[in-house]
Amino acid sequence: MTLIKTKVDRRSFLKTSALAGGGLMIGFAWGCSPAETVRPPASEWFDINAFLTIADNGEITIMSPNPEIGQNVKTSMPMIVAEELDASWEDVIVKQAPLDTKNYQRQVAGGSQSIRQGWQSLRMAGATARHLMVLTAAKEWGVDAASLKTENGYVVNGSEKRSYGELASKAAGIEVPAEVPLKDPKDFKIIGKSKKNVDLDEIVTGKPLFGIDYQKEGMVYAAVLRPQAFGTRLKTLDDTEARKVNGVIDVVRFTDHTSDADKARGEKVAVIATNTWAAIKGQRALKVTWEDSQHRESTPEHIAKLDAALKKADGKSERRNDGNINKAFAEADGVFEKSYEAPFLPHNTLEPMNFFADVTDEKVELMGPIQTPQWSLGTIAQLLGRDESEISIGMTRMGGGFGRRLYGDFVVEAAAISNKIRKPVKLQYTREDDMTAGIYRPSSKYRFKAAYKNGKVTGYHLTGAGIRMGGTTREHWFPAGGIENYRVDSHNIDSNITTGAWRAPVTNFLAVAEQSFFDELAEEMGIDAIQLRLDILEQAKSNPFGEPLDYEPEKMIGVIKLAADKGNWGKAPNGVSKGFSSYYSHNTYVAEVVDVVTENGQPRVSNITVAVDCGIVVNPDAAINQVQGGAVDGIGHAMYGDFGFENGTPQANNFDKFRLIRSKEAPSVDVHFVESLNSPTGLGEPSLPPAGGALANAIAAATGRRIYKIPFAKQDLAMG
Amino acid sequence: MANYTLTINGKQKTVEADPDTPMLWVLRDALDLKGTKYGCGIGQCGACTIHMNDNAVRSCQIPVSAIGESAITTIEGLSEKGDHPVQVAWKKHDVPQCGYCQAGQIMNAAALLKRNPNPSTDEIADATHGNICRCGTYNKIKAAVADAAAQ
Ligand code: FES
Numbered sequence A: 001m002t003l004i005k006t007k008v009d010r011r012s013f014l015k016t017s018a019l020a021g022g023g024l025m026i027g028f029a030w031g032c033s034p035a036e037t038v039r040p041p042a043s044e045w046f047d048i049n050a051f052l053t054i055a056d057n058g059e060i061t062i063m064s065p066n067p068e069i070g071q072n073v074k075t076s077m078p079m080i081v082a083e084e085l086d087a088s089w090e091d092v093i094v095k096q097a098p099l100d101t102k103n104y105q106r107q108v109a110g111g112s113q114s115i116r117q118g119w120q121s122l123r124m125a126g127a128t129a130r131h132l133m134v135l136t137a138a139k140e141w142g143v144d145a146a147s148l149k150t151e152n153g154y155v156v157n158g159s160e161k162r163s164y165g166e167l168a169s170k171a172a173g174i175e176v177p178a179e180v181p182l183k184d185p186k187d188f189k190i191i192g193k194s195k196k197n198v199d200l201d202e203i204v205t206g207k208p209l210f211g212i213d214y215q216k217e218g219m220v221y222a223a224v225l226r227p228q229a230f231g232t233r234l235k236t237l238d239d240t241e242a243r244k245v246n247g248v249i250d251v252v253r254f255t256d257h258t259s260d261a262d263k264a265r266g267e268k269v270a271v272i273a274t275n276t277w278a279a280i281k282g283q284r285a286l287k288v289t290w291e292d293s294q295h296r297e298s299t300p301e302h303i304a305k306l307d308a309a310l311k312k313a314d315g316k317s318e319r320r321n322d323g324n325i326n327k328a329f330a331e332a333d334g335v336f337e338k339s340y341e342a343p344f345l346p347h348n349t350l351e352p353m354n355f356f357a358d359v360t361d362e363k364v365e366l367m368g369p370i371q372t373p374q375w376s377l378g379t380i381a382q383l384l385g386r387d388e389s390e391i392s393i394g395m396t397r398m399g400g401g402f403g404r405r406l407y408g409d410f411v412v413e414a415a416a417i418s419n420k421i422r423k424p425v426k427l428q429y430t431r432e433d434d435m436t437a438g439i440y441r442p443s444s445k446y447r448f449k450a451a452y453k454n455g456k457v458t459g460y461h462l463t464g465a466g467i468r469m470g471g472t473t474r475e476h477w478f479p480a481g482g483i484e485n486y487r488v489d490s491h492n493i494d495s496n497i498t499t500g501a502w503r504a505p506v507t508n509f510l511a512v513a514e515q516s517f518f519d520e521l522a523e524e525m526g527i528d529a530i531q532l533r534l535d536i537l538e539q540a541k542s543n544p545f546g547e548p549l550d551y552e553p554e555k556m557i558g559v560i561k562l563a564a565d566k567g568n569w570g571k572a573p574n575g576v577s578k579g580f581s582s583y584y585s586h587n588t589y590v591a592e593v594v595d596v597v598t599e600n601g602q603p604r605v606s607n608i609t610v611a612v613d614c615g616i617v618v619n620p621d622a623a624i625n626q627v628q629g630g631a632v633d634g635i636g637h638a639m640y641g642d643f644g645f646e647n648g649t650p651q652a653n654n655f656d657k658f659r660l661i662r663s664k665e666a667p668s669v670d671v672h673f674v675e676s677l678n679s680p681t682g683l684g685e686p687s688l689p690p691a692g693g694a695l696a697n698a699i700a701a702a703t704g705r706r707i708y709k710i711p712f713a714k715q716d717l718a719m720g
Numbered sequence B: 001m002a003n004y005t006l007t008i009n010g011k012q013k014t015v016e017a018d019p020d021t022p023m024l025w026v027l028r029d030a031l032d033l034k035g036t037k038y039g040c041g042i043g044q045c046g047a048c049t050i051h052m053n054d055n056a057v058r059s060c061q062i063p064v065s066a067i068g069e070s071a072i073t074t075i076e077g078l079s080e081k082g083d084h085p086v087q088v089a090w091k092k093h094d095v096p097q098c099g100y101c102q103a104g105q106i107m108n109a110a111a112l113l114k115r116n117p118n119p120s121t122d123e124i125a126d127a128t129h130g131n132i133c134r135c136g137t138y139n140k141i142k143a144a145v146a147d148a149a150a151q
């Protein structure tokens, strides 16, 4: 039996109190992991952001601070609490906690890491509640707590049992023990069994769950005209026609600058109307001229800068340097070099950005789909000159994130508009606004150079460059440790185009490039593509070279073997070509085999076999859904993702010009999890990075032609 | 502005709107039926799919003035208790991720099955091709449609 500490020094990770109306309430810090935490744990109520209540009638409510964004956290995280509590899942109600800046902190709607970060604290909360039930019952019965068992919401003593509801009020007076026992994962009853999405009924009947659906009495609608090109700002505005549109109430100019960089973008124009359509029509009727405020960038210029950066390697760009690559290249049997290129990408969440704001003299009320309310809160306080305590931000369900809703630019806009017009307002982006206002996945290029000798890779040099990307590499991951002479360089190129995190940041293209390179390198060396990876991993596992590693080669070997087996590697039937790829990200290991067939002379992905090691799988059906979605997304953006700039102007603004993967192009995805008793790791992202590389490799197997540039669909893919 | 009397989910509703207002915004803003979603406004994504006389149409592409006598059904009116076979199949397969596209997907699938109660795998793929799911739930969507057809 594992014991978990509920206290560190004088601080508790959780607090208990009596529930008004009868019952027990436990407050705890959802996102902090007591066993592994490096930060101080919850201090008093300050960091408590989630609640578990057990009412007198036995009803168990879990207040989750995480709004749902599509990663199933709203269902799977409460499952962990219920498991340790030994509750019956049918008695559990999951509710979304509002952002209460006094009592709920660190409310970030999770990325792939939510489950990993929450695992220990969620287990602890459930285990503590369970233990309090046991202690209470032991006191009542006058027996030793150790002799009691729990099941399905009852404490059991031989043939006698007490429900949690009966015990809850009395448990509130019992002090939280310093340590509570956790279950052995082998005894899990809820974790590992598929549970339906807790919002399923509401979704399939069209209930108003999303930010776009939120409304309030007296609310008006706003559509905003922003600079149409990066590097320009508003010069003149003629709103005569816009004001004539039925339903348009006002046209206002506003600024929402919080940094010097923002100021180059000048003023924005908001059309205020009684309904969304009038606001959009008004926005389209605005007559404006723009002036240059900065250099207006174009794609060919970006590519030229990336190419120039890839030629450089110096002390400033160095990220890791094991052995001596120059010596390895000089002594090699062969040296092999390739470069890979990826464009910018918009996130294209299906729900376009939107937010509700109501700024009055007394308070600032905000509501909508945002993952990082804390950032918006601070920024808005600064912009409007208000105290943070006057501002509240509520979070709705979100129609997709993929990184876009980590940025609160649209929250700030909504607040700035309401501040100006002093009315409750719903800011709504059109798809065109959404696709052209930023934030983008940075465009990047990678150059790989490998030396080989006697059938082994002896030298490896990766150079990455990205446009406003920050770091471009993952230097302590594969193939680090497996190659004696190893160097990684990274270059960042400044730009006025707003970029940011996009599903599986950095790795979403780094993996495609790397895994394409290894496939071609294996071909050049005359070795099976999987064997080459295994040789490097065996070395990294048994006798790693150089600096410490940030991945476990053994787990990578595990998923590679599982995918090769399940994906029938080396056994392609007639008419099918296979491609392989493996990648580690968000603490999860994934390997994929892509099957490609010919349709109308072009390749079509018919199936992907995915092997995943993400530790314990909390909610299997939902996990499969996540993995399938990530793999489909990886294929879609590798095939079709195409986004560039001309004189600062985005070259696509809606789905007629930006192609997203659709039903017929989406392959079946066959998912296999490695059985594991390790803590769960990320699932929303890790199946995406390997997909594009496996696809490129399958196309190469089919056509003999390699692809070095996204989108694949724009390259010559004619199947021979 | 003009007045339009529309038949929505079996009930008569009168709304005042500009003739060019897309049904999408009439439903959402004037009639407070928020289940029908906005995704692109140009007929490309299917998030706004509703039924017009049992056919699946893109409500962002149909101005309120073009509705006339046609019977309109939205996700809110597809079934009384959320138990249309397509909704039941959607729940069984736990299809949604973010859920935003799903009302459109369900309306599209329900119209398909009305027209073709026994679609082949290819016909299901064809018929669902117009509805984008940015979360990539296509595997589950196709499985749920096939399941609903089998009921
Ligand atoms: S909103 Fe109508 S098709 Fe996209």
Ligand code: FES
Binding pocket: A070, A350, A399, A400, B096, B097, B098, B099, B100, B101, B102, B132, B133, B134, B135, B136, B137
């Ligand atoms: S479930 Fe998110 S767009 Fe389909």
